[in-house]
Amino acid sequence: EAGVAQSPRYKIIEKRQSVAFWCNPISGHATLYWYQQILGQGPKLLIQFQNNGVVDDSQLPKDRFSAERLKGVDSTLKIQPAKLEDSAVYLCASSSPRGGKGNAEAFFGQGTRLTVV
């Protein structure tokens, strides 16, 4: 079974530029999460989707971050404009097979390492 796919793996941009990350979850998973992990810290939830609806975006800096999940499958996370403090690894995870078959164990992609200079 294929895991969670993310791209790109690495990205370097200048401050005030925009950037987008893409995530393809495990097939059949209803829940999709985006996390931000700053060096030396644990992952912090940015946004959680259930199918194509947002169920938690309380920690998403909405003035510069946006996310969407098209047709309840793939998702994109965008930052515009980027700041130096956005340098981090952005992790995507998915869980909860549709139909309730199986548990809610989350599986993570390899992440996108963003450097803002």
Next chain:
Amino acid sequence: GIQVEQSPPDLILQEGANSTLRCNFSDSVNNLQWFHQNPWGQLINLFYIPSGTKQNGRLSATTVATERYSLLYISSSQTTDSGVYFCAVYSGGYQKVTFGTGTKLQVIP
């Protein structure tokens, strides 16, 4: 929101030694998961354990949900066990996943 604290924050072991990592959480949870983050940043699932004890090779985990803690045991540690260990708790109707502060483990030969 729910708080998740892990201890110790840092741990250095001689190869072959045993260790216990602890995860405390501030409120009732639906489930709990342990991860190993390797030096390349990949989060690897170790255990998905709402309660009781599970074992997988040299690793085992115990969650006591009523007392709001979980323990991860590593026996006969190897250098490949190095990395950061996170616990994460699931809470709420939509299974929000909140990560702990992490334990950084270094196993030296």
